[in-house]
Amino acid sequence: MQKFKSFASDNNAPVHESVMRAILEVNQGDAIAYGDDVHTLKTEQLFKEQFGPQAKAFLVFNGTGANVSALSHLSRPFNAIVCADKAHIQHDECGAPEKFTGCKLHALPAPDGKIRTGQIKPLLHSTGFQHHAQTRIISITQATELGTVYTTEEITEIAQFARENQLILHMDGARIANAAASLGVSMREMVTDTGVDVLSFGGTKNGMMLGEAVVFLEPELAEDFMYTRKQSMQLASKMRYLSAQFNALLSNDxxxxxxxxxxxxxxxxxxxxxxxxxxxxxxxxxxxxxxxxxxxxxxxxxxxxxxxxxxxxxxxxxxxxxxxxxxxxxxxxxxxxxxxxxxx
Ligand SMILES: Cc1ncc(COP(=O)(O)O)c(C=O)c1O
Missing domain, CATH: 3.90.1150.10 (Aspartate Aminotransferase, domain 1)
Known part of the structure; x- marks a missing residue:
């Protein structure tokens, strides 16, 4: 049979053989469900090694689920979320972020996929004005939907701006590994050290079968997220099969x-x-x-x-x-x- 070859998306790629092997290796005997198993404990540890000891990772099924559960956890329905016009949350999630957060999305023009603080500033004139949605979250995508990357300096600037204005910085990292590889920095330097608050970590596009993670870099933001994840229908019962994949991906680089x-x-x-x-x-x-x-x-x-x-x-x-x-x-x-x- 001639192999089908696609240049459409990294989603069309198969599962990396080390990941597939890892799934088979954990497929023995019983394991406690819903993440209380040794494989998931190891995954949580591996995320701490990548992002720092305060990082708290929650495994979810897919990227839309990671984005929507993270954003809904950190917002209230009268809030607004700022993103780029081609952001996955704006363009490719069938309105799920609006439906499940209730928030308005402010989609800013971003010809190179990146948004800048100068574009966000004018939106803050609405802060405290009861007729306008209250901006609460800035969501950036790294690598962007256009394949470009924010430099660590650019992320730091947005994070500082967010902090000065009591906003939360979310990063959609469906292709976080590609971005870190491109910049030649560790994920910790690119995400934790720049001041990102919460990350949607992508595994599927980089060799996994399925599975993404919501990673909180600010531990207090993670409080009660286990309930949000369950309500968002993103809690896997046979969690070990997600964890095994992350354990393969996050080991040996x-x-x-x-x-x-x-x-x-x-x-x-x-x-x-x-x-x-x-x-x-x-x-x-x-x-x-x-x-x-x-x-x-x-x-x-x-x-x-x-x-x-x-x-x-x-x-x-x-x-x-x-x-x-x-x-x-x-x-x-x-x-x-x-x-x-x-x-x-
Ligand atoms: C930037 C970005 N975010 C998130 C996702 C995850 O989407 P899905 O819900 O299909 O896993 C994708 C997938 O194409 C993406 O490109």
Whole structure:
């Protein structure tokens, strides 16, 4: 059978073999349910090693669940959450953040995926005014939905701004590993030391079968979160199968190796595309996504061979993503197919 090859999303990648093995290894005998098992205890410890001793991690099923449970835990329905216009919470969660938090989302224009404090400042004029939603949370995505990354200085600036204004800083880290690999810093330096309050930690896109985590860097914010997680339907009974995956990912730097590799494959793709004048790369390639404007007829032809998404129909812009399992041969073959589609 010919292997299906997608450049649509790191969600289309398989499960890393070490993760699969880890699932099989814990599949023996009974274990206490709902997270009171030795594997989950180990996972909690591994999160502390990555993010510092005060970090408290709660495992959940998926990224939307991580974002929605974290945001609803930290807000009240009269609050507002500030994010980028292309943020997953704004664009790709079917309105779940609005439904479950009751909050208004202030989606700010972010042509490079990043929001800046200068854009948030004017929203705070509403603070204390009873007719306006009260801004409570800033949510940034690292790496952004456009594959770019906030520098540690940029995160620190937003965190300081949040603190000065009694706001909470949430980070959607569905691709946190790709961002840390790109910056060449530890997750602790990028998240804990910059002053992020709560993180949605992504595992699925980086080699896991399923599973994300809500990680509180400010322990008092974690108070009662176990009830929020349960009410959010994100408490796994057979938790050991989630924990085993995290234990594989967070051991021996597998998270970093996978992310570095995916990023390197995206760089390779962009390097090769630079030789094709008809393809215009639209965002700096800093992690594992390449955004490019490609002539429409070529997109149609290429789609017959490869699965990927058109990001912006109007601009004829595509998103091509790599993952831990993308090979140099995959990139060679893909670029050859792009060249042929452009030539026909
Ligand atoms: C930035 C971002 N956040 C969160 C998610 C997680 O979403 P899901 O609920 O599909 O796991 C994704 C998945 O594509 C994402 O790209």
């Amino acid at each position: 597998l998270w970093l190796q996978n992310a570095r590799h995916a990023n390197r494959m995206a760089s390779l793709l962009s390097e090769k595309l630079s030789a094709l004048p008809q393809v215009q790369i639209t965002q700096p390639v800093q992690t594992n996504g390449v955004f490019a404007i490609v002539p429409k007829p070529a997109i149609e032809k290429l789609k017959r061979k490869y699965f990927f998404y058109v990001w912006d129909e109007g601009r004829s812009e595509v998103r091509w993503m790599t993952a831990f399992n993308t090979t140099e041969e995959d990139i060679e073959a893909f670029v050859k197919a792009i060249r042929e589609a452009l030539e026909d």
